Amino acid sequence: MKLIVGAVASGTGKTSVCLALAAGLIKKGIQVNGFKVGPDYIDPMYMELVTGKTCYNLDPWMSSQEHVQELVSGLPGLSLIEGVMGYYDGPDISSSTGSTAHLTGILGSPAVLVVDARAMARSFGALVRGFVDFEDLGKNIKAIIANGCGSQRHADLLAKALNGSGLPPLVGAIPKKALPELASRHLGLQTPDSREVDPDIEDLFARAAEQYLDLDGIISLAGQTSDPGLIPGFRFQEQSGQKKIRVAVARDRAFNFYYQANLDVLVRAGADLIQFSPTKDRHLPQDIQMIYFGGGYPELYAYELSQNKSLRKDILSYAGSGGHIYAECGGLVYLCRDLKILNGQVFPMAGVLPFRASMLGRRKSLGYVRVSFENDCLLGDKGAEIRGHEYHYSEIEPIKPGQKWKNVYQVENSRQEPKDTLGISLGNVLASYVHVYFGHRPDVAQRIVEWIRGE
Structure with a gap:
């Protein structure tokens, strides 16, 4: 199972949403393998803190498509992949190469799109429609998580805006400040230190996920991974016979x-x-x-x-x-x-x-x-x-x-x-x-x- 979490833009909360998803899925007994799209160092550290496992970077600009596929293939449980910037953003403004969208194609993985829902109702559907229809890779967006919801009524309005337009369903509506705050920033996110992070942070994320995310629906979605025609990558074996x-x-x-x-x-x-x-x-x-x-x-x-x-x-x-x-x-x-x-x-x-x-x-x-x-x-x-x-x-x-x-x-x-x-x-x-x-x-x-x- 694979699932990519993208967003309409940087700063919409996809890192926190990813951590909540990971914690919630782990609490349900699912093994979670964390990944991060792009060259980021900080977000993988947070994912490692929650999952207790190494989080690898997936970057098809710095590396090869085969390498990206090999890192994710053959793993037990669910591979949870945090996207980079906005869904279509990458190093080249003229294409989606290196973007979260690009990764959905490489891996044949469905995507959940995190959208900042503040001060929107029907316009929420228009925004989602733009992402779904912008390129063919938008068709890999299979569900939506609304971040920054004002109330349950607001969440219901957003769900109706999507359903009434034949758009991907709402699988989560997270109120403002419902997720634990990450550490203060220094040139970006502060590096997480387990001695300085709330020892209950994993449980706080898990409880938020249970309350505000449709975890069963998300698990079902992750199981819909298609076969992109994985290219066999090299299996570079450890050298033997020489002193290390x-x-x-x-x-x-x-x-x-x-x-x-x-x-x-x-x-x-x-x-x-x-x-x-x-x-x-x-x-x-x-x-x-x-x-x-x-x-x-x-x-x-x-x-x-x-x-x-x-x-x-x-x-x-x-x-x-x-x-x-x-x-x-x-x-x-x-x-x-x-x-x-x-x-x-x-x-x-x-x-x-x-x-x-x-x-x-x-x-x-x-x-x-x-x-x-x-x-x-x-x-x-x-x-x-x-x-x-x-x-x-x-x-x-x-x-x-x-x-x-x-x-x-x-x-x-x-x-x-x-x-x-x-x-x-x-x-x-x-x-x-x-x-x-x-x-x-x-x-x-x-x-x-x-x-x-x-x-």
């Missing part, structure tokens, strides 16, 4: 933006992943061949990171001795000489790269990117390409000629317009603001492992 490389993965409150599929394919290529905390651990793990710094919010923990002097010293020494380091976005910021936050305070960072990272009051970059390599590097040979995503509110400086580092990336956005994003290479360090996705690319994972082995 030990990769230290920075993972704590400051660094937690990783695509799970990237980590999976690294393990299958021969990497042994050892997690450590840059805010708490005083030293690097022993006998490692590489450090992997993902993204995150180092600016929120700049004081803790700066105070961990022994670990910063370890990292600087490791890099200076030729150790391999790969860093993305927040990881790049941490490798810099120091970090200046918005109130003007400056905190020393690892000092591996000769830059100051400065937080900005407005977003610096957001969107999908294509990367081609100007030189051989950890991720591929000169001329090879990979895709990824950028999202950051910081910049690094000074960018001066004559420094020891070199740029090994040529970057363009999804519209094939050039960007000035760097791929900074210094010794055996590679760092960039780009979050790359290679979960569908065993060749990239094998390249990383072989590069580290020196093969």
Whole structure:
């Protein structure tokens, strides 16, 4: 069984609705596998908190259709897939490629559309009609959830507006503030920390689902998944017969933006992943061949990171001795000489790269990117390409000629317009603001492992 939850626009509450659905279905004894459309890191963390299982990203722009199909196929229970932005929104305004609608076609999955119902009655039907009829993929919208209902009478009016026009039925009407509030925002949703989240949040979501959603109707809908003609994907087997490389993965409150599929394919290529905390651990793990710094919010923990002097010293020494380091976005910021936050305070960072990272009051970059390599590097040979995503509110400086580092990336956005994003290479360090996705690319994972082995 599969079900995609889309929405008319960002901010209509589909994340909370998805969490309520997951909690309600689990309470009914159904096994729920969570997924998130697009490059988002935060929403999957919330889904993992509710389901207790890894939530994978499904992104047909950064990866392949076969990879998306393979991640979802053959799973027990119900695969619950949270969409991205509005139902038809993706990287290209001229098509629905990469959108929630696109995923319904790839997976043969029915969709529930979440609609903000405030201040609407009959117009609710007109809005839904527009989404259903806009493209053929609108026919995959099989049911509607009204969010922000004013009363039961309001919900009844919305249901009549749909039924009277031959539109998909209403399977949920959620009053304003009926769902638990998620954590406060910092550049988007705050990362969920189980120590800071209401311990009863799963039960609160489940009770809301039982009260305001037609769970039996939704289960029946999810069982109507069609066969899209799944293309057999590769089943990349774990490499055997060679010693694993030990990769230290920075993972704590400051660094937690990783695509799970990237980590999976690294393990299958021969990497042994050892997690450590840059805010708490005083030293690097022993006998490692590489450090992997993902993204995150180092600016929120700049004081803790700066105070961990022994670990910063370890990292600087490791890099200076030729150790391999790969860093993305927040990881790049941490490798810099120091970090200046918005109130003007400056905190020393690892000092591996000769830059100051400065937080900005407005977003610096957001969107999908294509990367081609100007030189051989950890991720591929000169001329090879990979895709990824950028999202950051910081910049690094000074960018001066004559420094020891070199740029090994040529970057363009999804519209094939050039960007000035760097791929900074210094010794055996590679760092960039780009979050790359290679979960569908065993060749990239094998390249990383072989590069580290020196093969």
